[in-house]
Amino acid sequence: MSSTFDTVAGIISETADIPREKITPESHAIDDLGIDSLAFLDIAFAVDKAFGIKLPLEKWTQEVNEGKVPAEEYFVLKNLVARIDALVAAKTA
């Protein structure tokens, strides 16, 4: 998996105190790793800082709550990583 995944997995492991080996690209941050909303904000802060981006959490939450997008699109780590990569690419474009 990408270096982005490694960075994100490291952040999750450190921030949420989850053994690194339990974190895979298929992991669902909430259902599999048990990350709660406050811990997810701490992770978002570390991700924002590490990649120089701003994860659009409010927009994502609204889309999930309104049923427009399944939560897996944002909270399964391989999908989260793809969105981080897209935000980084948009920043440097």
Added chain:
Amino acid sequence: MRLEYFEMIDRVVSIDHEAGRIAARANVPSASPVFEGHFPGRPLLPGVLMTETMAQASGYLLLSKMGFAQMPFLMGVDKARFRDFVGPDVVLDVTAEIEHEGSGYAVTKASISAGGKKIADAGLRFRVMPFPAEMGPLMRERARAIGLEA
């Protein structure tokens, strides 16, 4: 400060939205029920109330910068340090600056000093949410009372 009412900030001295910075003043009262227990015969401002004071300065900064559109709620305290005692009748200078504005959250660094000496500092994290019912007007009223345009 009205400690028992959690009104910690008395006056906003300056605010700079662009720089993401606020300076405020807090006058520790001569007497308060808080001092009767903390501690008997030796009144000291509790560290937890210094933290609340820094959180409120940060909160007013975020509120003002967001045009009172959303409400910041304290969700985390990082590396809080209380470097000296504070008793009654002390004037506190409180500053806060935004370290990061995320989506749905914000991070600040805040400090308290008195007479030029640093008293306390902490990193603070806030969840930023829509105002609960009726809270918006009350926060605006309180902000105006301490000299913040709202």
